[in-house]
Amino acid sequence: MGNSCLSAPDALLVKIHNPVFLWKVYGFSALLQRGALAAKSAAFHCSGYNWYLKVSPMHKTLGDGTPHVALSLVLSRLSFKPDYTMNAVFVLSMYNHSKGNFLVVKASYNFDVKNTHSRNICLISLEDQLKSSEYLLDDTCVLGVEILQIDVCRSLKKKNVKVQKKFLFLQKKKFVSVQNLFLQKKDFTKGDYTWTMNNFPELDLKPSVLSPAFEIGRRKWFIRMYPRGDEYSTNSLSMYLFPQSWDKLLPEPGMMIELTLSILNQNNAQLHKVSGRFVFASKNGWGWSNFIALNKLKDLVGSSCIVKADITIIGSSSESQIVV
Structure with a gap:
């Protein structure tokens, strides 16, 4: 590719x-x-x-x-x-x-x-x-x-x-x-959330870990991390953003979101980031199965791991079907 x-x-x-x-x-x-x-x-x-x-x-x-x-x-x-x-x-x-x-x-x-x-x-x-x-x-x-x-x-x-x-x-x-x-070209809804894991070596033994829920754009979200990678990764940590309890919300258009997930150091300086634009229209999450190679991750984090999510809602999405 x-x-x-x-x-x-x-x-x-x-x-x-x-x-x-x-x-x-x-x-x-x-x-x-x-x-x-x-x-x-x-x-x-x-x-x-x-x-x-x-x-x-x-x-x-x-x-x-x-x-x-x-x-x-x-x-x-x-x-x-x-x-x-x-x-x-x-x-x-x-x-x-x-x-x-x-x-x-x-x-x-x-x-x-x-x-x-x-x-x-x-x-x-x-x-x-x-x-x-x-x-x-x-x-x-x-x-x-x-x-x-x-x-x-x-x-x-x-x-x-x-x-x-x-x-x-x-x-x-x-x-x-x-x-x-x-x-949209202006008046964006945006926010960020920082997730600090002080016991990262212990979490590293778990298949996946969830962040606390946080609110941006009148919705609650959480981050899901697979410290050793999910089933689709190749020797990499996997990380995704999910909406919380989307099915409990009233029907409304999906959202086009500009998402950046980052790993920070102790001084909140950015060490690694990945960005993308996705339509969130269901309870499914978006992110990256190969977010960062495991050997590179070991060089960046020690006993603690700090993850930051930057979210900007840049538009809305609706869908329909037509017969031709």
Whole structure:
């Protein structure tokens, strides 16, 4: 994955495109104003699995400093089993408001629970997107996903044994999941929380530990840490942010959150951080299975470990379905 990217010349303008998911991002330039962080949609369902669409608004490839708007398809590991692999053939797209068609790139990727993000696909240079209203009309960008084929295999004794094969064919009527993301450019709700663990060597022996609950944006949250990593990590500490008792809240739109989790020293100086943008629309958490390598962590912390969560609510998200 990394900085690899399918180049823009691979993108084609087509009139016939049958997305199963559309992501309408209102206030797209707000992503640019707050830096180059990628943003993930809320989950959408297709062919028995949950997926996300990730947009990197200023993606740069190795050897090319030109920023591009890049997309990546993400498989939810919670809807997939370990010891299985999935080869998916899909199309990622951006709507052309002027011509009424889509800029598309067809790609494929082998997913498993430790490789859930396809490589980035550069659809258009950021300069080309911003200079006209074709792909950014009234600061609104529409992104799409079409999944063409899924092959799922189980690995047994280092041999791939096919246990399931799925094809998705065009139908006269089908449901399209539509998510509307409304981004703010000012008046953000933000807050931070610092979690100090003075007995970290003892906690290190536990599978996972939870922080006390804390309140930001009229909601309560907690941090979940896996000191030796969760089932998806590779020799790394895992850490996630969760909403507390989301199912007890009244129905309301999801939230686009800009999250930074950091490890601090005794003087509250930042030693390591990871940031991302996620839609929190259910009780599921967001974070990183490979937050920091365990050998690096040992060099940074001793008997105590200080974790800080910085949370900024930068927008709201709603979803619906349409029949086409």
